[in-house]
Amino acid sequence: xxxxxxxxxxxxxxxxxxxxxxxxxxxxxxxxxxxxxxxxxxxxxxxxxxxxxxxxxxxxxxxxxxxxxxxxxxxxxxxxxxxxxxxxxxxxxxxxxxxxxxxxxxxxxxxxxxxxxxxxxxxxxxxxxxxxxxxxxxxxxxxxxxxxxxxxxxxxxxxxxxxxxxxxxxxxxxxxxxxxxxxxxxxxxxxxxxxxxxxxxxxxxxxxxxxxxxxxxxxxxxxxxxxxxxxxxxxxxxxxxxxxxxxxxxxxxxxxxxxxxxxxxxxxxxxxxxxxxxxxxxxxxxxxxxxxxxxxxxxxxxxxxxxxxxxxxxxxxxxxxxxxx
Numbered sequence: 065x066x067x068x069x070x071x072x073x074x075x076x077x078x079x080x081x082x083x084x085x086x087x088x089x090x091x092x093x094x095x096x097x098x099x100x101x102x103x104x105x106x107x108x109x110x111x112x113x114x115x116x117x118x119x120x121x122x123x124x125x126x127x128x129x130x131x132x133x134x135x136x137x138x139x140x141x142x143x144x145x146x147x148x149x150x151x152x153x154x155x156x157x158x159x160x161x162x163x164x165x166x167x168x169x170x171x172x173x174x175x176x177x178x179x180x181x182x183x184x185x186x187x188x189x190x191x192x193x194x195x196x197x198x199x200x201x202x203x204x205x206x207x208x209x210x211x212x213x214x215x216x217x218x219x220x221x222x223x224x225x226x227x228x229x230x231x232x233x234x235x236x237x238x239x240x241x242x243x244x245x246x247x248x249x250x251x252x253x254x255x256x257x258x259x260x261x262x263x264x265x266x267x268x269x270x271x272x273x274x275x276x277x278x279x280x281x282x283x284x285x286x287x288x289x290x291x292x293x294x295x296x297x298x299x300x301x302x303x304x305x306x307x308x309x310x311x312x313x314x315x316x317x318x319x320x321x322x323x324x325x326x327x328x329x330x331x332x333x334x335x336x337x338x339x340x341x342x343x344x345x346x347x348x349x350x351x352x353x354x355x356x357x358x359x360x361x362x363x364x365x366x367x368x369x370x371x372x373x374x375x376x377x378x379x380x381x382x383x384x385x386x387x388x389x
Contacts, residue, residue: 068100072107078145078207080179087181090198105198108205113331115147115204116318119225121215121251122235127261131235131301132212133169138307139210140177147203148172148180148212151196151221179208193224194345197338200228226254227334230327231314235259236278238271253285257295257313264300271298291324292317356389357382 071089074082086108090101122128136146148169172178181199200211213229215221226232234255252258258278263271275296282294295313299306321327351357364381367373373381 068103068107072104072205075104075108075202075206076111083179083202083206086202087199090202091195101198105201108202111205112201113204115200115209115211116231116314117200117211117213117229118314119213119215119222119229119232120235121222121225121233122261123237126235126237127301128214128235129169131259131261131299132214133172134301134304134307135310136169136172136178136212137175138304138311140172140175142311144210145177145208146172146175146179146210146212147200147208148178148214149196149199149203150182150214150216151193151225179203179206193228194342196225197228222251223254227337230330231256231317233257233259233310235261236274238262238267238274252281253288255294256288256292256317257297257310258282259310260296260298261301263298264303264305268298289321289326291320291326351382351386354386354389356385360385 071082071086075086086104089097089104092098092101120128120132122131132148136148139146169180173180181203196213200213203211211229213225215225222232232254234251234257236258238260260271260274260278275298278296282296288294297306297310297313299310301307318327321330361382364373364378368375368378
């Protein structure tokens with residue numbers, strides 16, 4: 065692999081080729097590359113943390129890629145450098161959508177101040193999240209000051225993305241109605257803003273009705289932040305309406321939480337949570353790599369499946385094997 069100092073210098077200069085090489089190194093499943101990736105991260109760490117990290121999720125058909133392109137183009141027109149990353153744990157099964165999104169975001173993909181990177185295919189959610197977090201740091205070191213993290217999967221991936229970003233946007237459609245009943249309370253609780261897209265033409269009135277329904281629903285939930293009331297915004301990404309208001313909302317959020325100290329608290333909390341996630345992942349890997357555990361695991365698992373041994377006793381037996389050796 066390339067000398068890590070040379071690679072780090074290229075990334076810090078904002079060069080695309082070294083950035084792409086660095087991300088490829090981080091995404092590599094080769095254990096030998098892991099140490100090099102850690103060395104690279106150590107070298108670029110002082111230049112990280114200077115971006116606004118925004119998570120974007122939404123129901124299928126909400127126009128996520130159209131929104132990201134319109135939002136990204138607005139940001140680059142304001143002088144920002146934008147990186148679009150994806151968390152896609154399901155890509156091995158479905159093929160994901162970020163690769164298709166990249167072709168649909170043609171104008172943003174051609175913008176020299178934008179960088180679009182799909183997540184590695186066929187990994188676990190934890191694995192993809194790890195790669196995305198570290199890719200985010202490389203992008204920050206390369207001078208991208210707005211990072212958009214898109215969730216392609218559903219459910220748990222949204223919670224995971226919310227745990228690594230400063231601001232989490234939930235995109236919804238105008239025809240709330242029955243759909244409102246189906247919104248996961250957990251996803252509503254992690255949103256910092258609800259954006260109703262496609263609020264144009266005859267849909268505008270429906271969007272306004274939906275907005276009032278979401279506002280009522282939000283009143284029932286416990287506030288996520290002591291310094292921020294979750295707003296409901298209307299926009300039309302297709303016609304570029306309301307996009308600038310959304311960016312103003314994000315900067316307002318950052319200013320309010322920075323002034324109160326909550327922004328830094330949130331970042332510190334995320335870093336500590338991430339530390340423990342990595343510790344637990346490492347312990348699990350050490351446990352499963354232990355040859356004594358490996359020797360007994362199939363037999364113990366079969367005993368649990370057949371009801372001969374209960375899971376509690378089985379777990380204690382495996383942990384004893386691990387500790388003893």
